[in-house]
Amino acid sequence: MGEIQREPILENEEEDTQAELDVWKYVFGFGEMAVVKCAIELGIADAIESHGDSMTLSELSSALACSPSQLYRILRFLMHRNIFKQTPNNQGPIMLAPWHALSTRALANGMPSFEKAHGEDLWSYGATNLAHTQLFNEAMACNARLMIPAIFEGCGEVFDGLGSLVDVGGGNGTAMGLLVKACPWIKGINFDLPHVVSGAPNCDGVEHVGGDMFQSVPKADAAFIMNVLHDWGDEECIQVLKKCREAIPKQKGKIIIIDPVVEEDNKTGDYKLNDFRLMLDMVMMAHTNTGKERTMKEWEYIIKEAGFNQITVKPIRAVQSVIIAFP
Numbered sequence: 001m002g003e004i005q006r007e008p009i010l011e012n013e014e015e016d017t018q019a020e021l022d023v024w025k026y027v028f029g030f031g032e033m034a035v036v037k038c039a040i041e042l043g044i045a046d047a048i049e050s051h052g053d054s055m056t057l058s059e060l061s062s063a064l065a066c067s068p069s070q071l072y073r074i075l076r077f078l079m080h081r082n083i084f085k086q087t088p089n090n091q092g093p094i095m096l097a098p099w100h101a102l103s104t105r106a107l108a109n110g111m112p113s114f115e116k117a118h119g120e121d122l123w124s125y126g127a128t129n130l131a132h133t134q135l136f137n138e139a140m141a142c143n144a145r146l147m148i149p150a151i152f153e154g155c156g157e158v159f160d161g162l163g164s165l166v167d168v169g170g171g172n173g174t175a176m177g178l179l180v181k182a183c184p185w186i187k188g189i190n191f192d193l194p195h196v197v198s199g200a201p202n203c204d205g206v207e208h209v210g211g212d213m214f215q216s217v218p219k220a221d222a223a224f225i226m227n228v229l230h231d232w233g234d235e236e237c238i239q240v241l242k243k244c245r246e247a248i249p250k251q252k253g254k255i256i257i258i259d260p261v262v263e264e265d266n267k268t269g270d271y272k273l274n275d276f277r278l279m280l281d282m283v284m285m286a287h288t289n290t291g292k293e294r295t296m297k298e299w300e301y302i303i304k305e306a307g308f309n310q311i312t313v314k315p316i317r318a319v320q321s322v323i324i325a326f327p
């Protein structure tokens with residue numbers, strides 16, 4: 001019998017990735033069988049069958065007395081393996097319906113469009129419709145995957161020297177996960193509403209904390225707040241920014257705001273980017289009660305009212321800019 005030789009060292013990246021996946025398959029290959037067994041024990045297929053039609057995550061979790069966030073993770077895996085299928089349901093209309101009520105919002109004392117369509121605001125709606133919250137957070141996570149590299153490219157130095165960072169309204173923690181991956185010296189805190197963080201996946205270097213940013217914000221060297229303040233009116237933003245200020249060191253702390261800055265006139269900036277910022281302003285009008293996109297003058301007003309003295313703005317390769325505020 002001839003000598004058995006080791007396979008030559010793999011040369012290209014694709015082969016490396018395949019080899020890594022193969023190793024994982026040998027280690028956890030039984031996982032699929034175990035999760036199918038779990039689905040049988042929970043009675044997922046039986047529940048859907050006896051319901052007679054497709055079910056929403058919240059219907060299925062109450063029928064099975066399961067935690068919606070844990071059940072969602074199991075189903076996500078099984079759907080990925082084509083064992084269950086997600087059918088297009090009423091998620092689109094949830095975000096579309098408020099647009100039909102946009103004219104109501106424009107009236108003097110008009111009702112917010114989302115409330116008119118669904119009877120409550122977007123965030124309260126999400127607390128009782130966890131499938132919608134999951135979908136919303138996944139959509140925001142996709143955006144975060146584009147935003148974080150753009151922020152690093154445009155002003156990565158803003159994270160230098162930070163020992164800890166809290167992402168206020170950080171959703172499922174995707175942004176903070178990417179931040180600590182790029183800056184492993186940072187202890188990351190992902191802060192959002194309790195029902196949002198309870199469905200968030202674990203991520204190395206990131207602690208999920210549930211709470212209400214209008215009450216208090218976890219302490220850290222700096223606060224990061226992306227695509228959040230534009231959801232709120234001036235008074236609410238001032239309140240959140242004050243809570244952020246209380247959470248950071250008085251001397252060396254800073255708040256890193258990622259949000260659009262609307263150009264006052266279209267002469268100086270990029271026309272297409274500004275056009276999209278104005279479109280986002282319409283989205284805020286349709287989806288939030290008090291949110292809006294702001295000009296630099298409007299940003300300065302709320303930031304100064306919240307007690308910050310110094311403001312720096314850095315445009316990045318995105319619709320949003322980076323606004324850094326120092327106490």
Ligand SMILES: C[S@@+](CC[C@H](N)C(=O)[O-])C[C@H]1O[C@@H](n2cnc3c(N)ncnc32)[C@H](O)[C@@H]1O
Nearest residue numbers: 140144169170171192193196211212213226227
């Ligand atoms: C538009 S999303 C932005 C998510 C994330 N920062 C991003 O850019 O991907 C706004 C986030 O604010 C969170 N939020 C709303 N009200 C909140 C509150 N009172 N306290 C903490 N987070 C809140 C929502 O749950 C949501 O995750």
